[in-house]
Amino acid sequence: MNVGFRNCIIYHVFGMRDYTGEIGITLEKIVEDFILDPKINHVSKEEAADESVVRLELFDKPIIGYASANDELFEKFKTDEKITHGRFIPPREWMEDAKTVISIFVPYSKQVKKGNSRNMREPSKEWLHVRREGKNAIDKLSQHIKEILTQQGYLCIAPGIDDHYEEIIGTWLDINRPLTNSDYGSNWSQRHVAYVTGLGTFGLSKTLITKKGVTGAFTSLITNMEHEPTKRDYQGIYDNCSMCGACINICPVKAITFEGKDYTRCSKFHDEFEIKYGPGNGCGKCQVKVPCENGIPKKNQ
Template sequence: MLLNTIKENMAKFIQNNPQNFVEELDMMQIWDQPLMGVASASDPLWEKLKEPNVIGPDHLTPDEWLSGAKSIISYFLPFTEHVRSSNRSKGLPSKEWLYGRCEGEIFNNTLRKLIVRLIETAGGKAVAPALDERLTVANHVSNWSERHAAFIAGLGTFSLNYSLITNLGSAGRFGSVITDLEFEPNSRPYQEIDEYCTKCGECIDRCPPLAITKKGKNAESCSKFLDKMLKLNKPRYGCGKCQTAVPCEYQNPTLI
């Protein structure tokens, strides 16, 4: 019941909230309707994420973020066709993508706060790790990974360039909220961590600093390129060439 209320409120928010529209770009809409999944806080995968070859011991479990945690609500916000198609050229990121990355994340934070508020109004406790002062990112690794939360909640799998591919593709952003209320978890319609990636290799040629190879993505080289983009486009940055003009841009390529 509460989950439906959350879904309905998210849908209305995406349609009506002014933060989802960019005035400077002719009221461009940033996000389309999201996908949502629920993971159980007692899923054994949360402990597995602490293994050094998965994320590492600093990654916090839901219970470490919120004592008594029962469920994790995870969602994927897909970029609109307008934002995605603008970034299909090669080379530098489009202006629309830069706004999508930066103004889009401001909207994403407001959406996280909306979910927290709805849960608290219903008498539950809720924490959005991305908004919590305990959140850290060190050496390109965070103590709360939105992608791994989405993987556990059944939303999609990793890929050659490490993007998480959902049934609405990879061009978008994730968010999550941990709560002590119990919701029915979603099943995971996959067995392998990269099952939705066909290994077509099309993202390899898209990457300006050649950070992607057949073996995976070099986070350092991607990060340096993003720093350059920040210098050129301050206060905005972004790239996302590996998520546009590729078969996994807006769909699950294994279902084509």
Template sequence: MQAYARISTENRLPYDRSHMLFDEPLVRFADGDDPLFDEYKKIIAPTHIAPRESLSNAYHLRPEELPGRISVISWILPITEATRMTNRVETKKPTRLWSHTRWYGEFFNDALRRHVVGFLKGNGFMAVAPVLESNWTRLEDQKTGQYSNYSERHVAYVAGQGTFGLSDGFITERGIAHRCGSVVTSLNLPVSERKATGPYSNCLFYADGSCKTCISRCPCGAITEKGHDKIKCQKYMRVEIGEVLREYDVGIGGCGLCQTKVTCEERNPVAG
């Protein structure tokens, strides 16, 4: 995966091949039947798809017909410093480079998903990238806002990649500015250690109350000491940032201000 990220042209801007979108991926493994996946049906929604369900759906099998042990390969794609630096100076909207990294970067993330699936299948293992399946979707809750029925960040937490933060972002050893991906497989992989003591233990605000930089960085007041108001955030994305995205000629994006010029931008601040 690291080699693919280095050589793939899709990990570079289409109009500037000298600019890489992501640094080397962080890769960890989870047990596909970790009890947390069942907990997510209570925490997120009953419709949240567990890895065994995704693999069985892809192969038109009952979950119990799959091998007794399945694994999840989770990766983090850290956004390069060159991109992060441009967004640090902004206070209301993302830069063109940040938006293009979000837009073209997810094309690369999908290519990486297909690459990993193809490699595993080519070696005789079952494999699926749940986000690329037809049953993956984004849903809307009137009280809490949008959510997906297979969350890459929540999968990353199970794999021990990091924890959530006050802004709802995911703080890894390389920080909060990144994209996530995963593949479910019948290949039996060693389970990575989950060192976090809780779902927010990498966030300084929850650790000792000493950091509130993401609150001050949010241009619409969607982040407070009570957490992240996804509905307010998404409204700002649609109304204010939507105009910017049309100018940048991209179909989706986020301002990313709570991921840059913050203590957890490129590291886990609790780890020192």
């Protein structure tokens, strides 16, 4: 599938001049300024579930990784059924002229993580806000970066907010057979993309363990801007996971084992919260009170 071929001449080196004309601004600074702006990063009085979460800070300082759009791992994700069940669309099929994939990890704030540690079965108010207002903020960030790159003369697609983005959640489907892990996934997996861009590796809980931990949100962009790829300082998909098993013990429905994760079990549990609190709400207990919450755990942790 080709979803985005357009012609363009690259005439700027990104980072020399920003959209306001300022010299020397970097993409890292633009991302940080946008997401940490209190108008984006704080829950307003109107949105807040109660007084205790008015002005709740949602996010911490982001990190960014870059990969070549031609990285062979992208093609592997498409063709290896076991990895993304054949759904993954590589960058060059989203944009024929793609040169670079940019992945952004925005860690959740200390307050959000602490909030979700209070009750190890139900999502906290803080967690619900980061899943709702935080998700909106990440979508706005994707749009913002896309617009800036476009203003700089580059082609840019943010698959997570693109019309061609498809996500499949098995428990929402009308399937007359037992669900399996292959009934879940998307055509652009943010965690797999982040892995390619050097941001981190998977853990047993199937979250991505970055140097800022597992608890946060991802977005990514495909562009014809050239950028040096970030060095991946790992070889294996679980290199950053200490295999401590803490997430196995914490999961309220025992969806995680050393052999793998049962997405149906996890998703069915989330459905309870979807009904109670609205779409997009999950429990996230495997991401708090674990050695990988805030960073890469030591191997003996």
